[in-house]
Amino acid sequence: MDINKEMKEYFSFEFGKKSDLSISTENLELTGTDVFEDKAFWKSVAAGSDQDLLFTGSIEYKSEIRKALVNEEKRQFEDPFPRDTELEQRQFYTLFFNLYLIDSKTGDTLYTRNFKETKNYINPNQTAYFAFFDLLQIVKTKLFRAFLGDDEIQERYLITQ
Numbered sequence: 001m002d003i004n005k006e007m008k009e010y011f012s013f014e015f016g017k018k019s020d021l022s023i024s025t026e027n028l029e030l031t032g033t034d035v036f037e038d039k040a041f042w043k044s045v046a047a048g049s050d051q052d053l054l055f056t057g058s059i060e061y062k063s064e065i066r067k068a069l070v071n072e073e074k075r076q077f078e079d080p081f082p083r084d085t086e087l088e089q090r091q092f093y094t095l096f097f098n099l100y101l102i103d104s105k106t107g108d109t110l111y112t113r114n115f116k117e118t119k120n121y122i123n124p125n126q127t128a129y130f131a132f133f134d135l136l137q138i139v140k141t142k143l144f145r146a147f148l149g150d151d152e153i154q155e156r157y158l159i160t161q
Contacts, residue, residue: 001129003059010136011055018144033058036100039107046104054104060096063128065089066120093131094118097139113146115139 008025016023028045035041036056046052070088094116101111117135 001132003061003132006132007059007136010133011140014140014144015055028056030056030058033098036098036102036109036112042102042104042107052104053110054102055099056102057097057099059098061128061132062094062096063131064092064094065124066092089124090120090122091124091126091131092118092120093128093135095132095135095139099143113143115142 004027012023012025015021026045030036036058042054045054067087067089069085071085095118097115097117099111099113099115100109102108103110117138119131119135119138121131
């Protein structure tokens with residue numbers, strides 16, 4: 001999976017749905033994290049246009065398997081063959097996304113935010129590709145809420161005894 005390509009296509013499509021502005025995508029070779037603070041580099045990227053807002057950043061995507069011994073308490077007569085402890089396995093996916101919005105006219109960083117989203121799946125056969133887009137959906141929701149004032153879907157829990 002080409003993460004850069006997937007991120008570029010995903011966010012260009014999502015921003016295109018939410019705004020009337022023209023969106024273009026370019027491949028840039030970025031070396032190190034110091035480049036995000038280099039104003040001269042960003043001014044040279046969009047030379048000749050002073051209306052551009054550059055959406056860039058760095059991304060890291062990891063998966064890991066965590067195992068734990070889980071003790072399930074059951075009533076005495078609920079199960080004729082109770083299991084005391086059981087080894088359970090979870091697949092965890094983590095997306096680290098450091099976002100920068102840069103003004104191409106001045107090279108100044110207008111907005112920066114670091115996302116760290118983690119999601120676990122009980123299904124050991126869960127694909128990394130599916131989990132990636134699941135995590136991107138979470139990032140998009142938080143990002144668009146900050147940029148565009150999207151409504152937040154609120155969750156409520158009813159706790160009873």
